[in-house]
Amino acid sequence: MKKEATKYTIRMLAIFAFYTVSVIGINLLPADDMAPWMRIALSLIPVIPAIVMIFVILEFVRAMDEVQQRIITESCLVSLVVVGLASFSYGFLEGAIDVPPISMIWVFPALIGTAGIAQIFVRMRYR
CATH class of the missing domain: 1.10.287 (Helix Hairpins)
Known part of the structure; x- marks a missing residue:
């Protein structure tokens, strides 16, 4: 490896x-x-x-081995859900109250960063 x-x-x-x-x-x-x-x-x-x-x-x-692949997959799924729900919720807030708009350019980095953070917690589950 x-x-x-x-x-x-x-x-x-x-x-x-x-x-x-x-x-x-x-x-x-x-x-x-x-x-x-x-x-x-x-x-x-x-x-x-x-x-x-x-x-x-x-x-x-x-x-990678199967366990590490599973950790990566779960981390990416957690990131997808967290960033997806956050952007979904923020979109509703933009329509309801005066909040600053967030550029779409931040979605991909947010997905990657959140997956990295999620990987720390998902990995703990497999120890």
Whole structure:
């Protein structure tokens, strides 16, 4: 598993580097001078490393043993429910009272972060 973990880390660092460069790069470009289709295309460039990241994560999880796979799966399900219910509830609050809007860009990081936190608690169940 150590070999797979090293390979995973190297790939993820490369993906994060591409993501960082792409986000910084698109924010440095003068968007006002571009055609709308060009702004759309450029704004979606950071999604490419996110898609690649999914495949790298899947490959790494498939290399794990069954117990670790189950922990990951349960953590992701907990994250899905927590973030899903939070965003669902917040959507109703936005319609009922004056709360600041939250950008959709935060949903994916919230899912990942919540899955990481949930993994701590799910792992305790299997000890």
